[in-house]
Amino acid sequence: MPVSLPMVARMFMLLLLTLAPAAGVASPPPQPYAVALRPCPVLNTADFAGVFGCRDGKTLRTDPQGQLRALEFIALPGTVFILREMRRDGAATIYRVTTDAYPYPSTTGYFIDSRFVRLAASPPPARQARLPAAAEIIGRLLAAQGSRYVWGGNVRLGVPELLEYYPPDVPLSADATRRWILQGVDCSGLLYEATDGFTPRNTSALLAYGQGVPAAGLTAAQLRQRLQPLDLLVWKGHVIIVLDRDRAIESRLDYGPGVAQHDGVLVRPLAEVLAEIMRGRVPADRYEDRPGGKTFVVRRWYQ
Incomplete structure (x- = not known):
């Protein structure tokens, strides 16, 4: 019996659908x-x-x-x-x-x-x-x-x-x-x-996670006195976790000169961490990418 052109087309399409997963073509799960x-x-x-x-x-x-x-x-x-x-x-x-x-x-x-x-x-x-x-x-x-x-x-x-x-x-x-x-x-x-x-x-979500700790205008020493264990020092792209009023912990790709550990998870004195942050950023009550100045916020999420 002769095979019609529509029938050939249907058979060809069926063959393509059968082979698609093996060829890496997306298909329904x-x-x-x-x-x-x-x-x-x-x-x-x-x-x-x-x-x-x-x-x-x-x-x-x-x-x-x-x-x-x-x-x-x-x-x-x-x-x-x-x-x-x-x-x-x-x-x-x-x-x-x-x-x-x-x-x-x-x-x-x-x-x-x-x-x-x-x-x-x-x-x-x-x-x-x-x-x-x-x-x-x-x-x-x-x-x-x-x-x-x-x-x-x-x-x-x-x-x-x-x-x-x-x-x-x-x-x-x-x-x-x-x-x-x-x-x-x-x-x-x-x-x-x-x-x-x-x-x-992600840090993009941590920026508004929990409750904000008022930080605008504070010095590093003043801010340190307000911090509690598990508070977050966060800006877009990085977060540091407060362990207590003496220590903080973070994971970083490059700690730069003066730090023996090149990258990864490191505990450092909280006073040292705050001083480092505040050389390039100012504490704020609300995070924003504002022209001419970089900010960070403190979020208290563990109650």
Whole structure:
């Protein structure tokens, strides 16, 4: 029986749809929800293999400062994702997702590797972040001392599964292994891990988190007397956490000259930290990027 042209066209389209996932073309996910089984890296690109190995099997896709800017954050176990689309990349299945745990706008979208999650057909219960007691939070912060700085990092021990899912083709040094598995934290990630994901993940949200402590016009000595444990000294792009009236803790990419530790989590005298900040910024009651002057605010969130 002769085959009609419309029938050939339909068969061709069916073949394309069948091959699309294997070719990396986005398609609908099999189920609309997923739950993180373990710490789950969330990237701003679907090209996981290009980030972890740069497809030559041995190179991480880093910026000139050695940071993986593709990493947005690491979702904690129990985090719920809504799946938007699915694509294949070799042995990996990559999902484009959204999640209430990271409600920030994106021009590229957010992506996860399916091996870190389980799928669900109906909405799973939201992850319940339990706010630890203040003493426990401070203990967790202090336990992170010496951890290296990782852009987007909020699990100081990292994600060892990345070595299994994206194995390097060459032996890695200890430092390269640490970078490969995202071992370390950034400034807001330090707080996020210590609070079990209770606090916002980005400094843009921390700027208005909790209640403001009146700080405008105060000297460093006056401001120090107003601070309480777990108060935040924050501006767009960085946050420092007060431990007590003598100490503060932060994670920074570069501490500059005069500090023995180059990067990562460090405890320093609060008076020294305030003096350093106020050489370039002034305390304000409300944060703003104002011409001719940089500000910072104090947020009190733990009551």
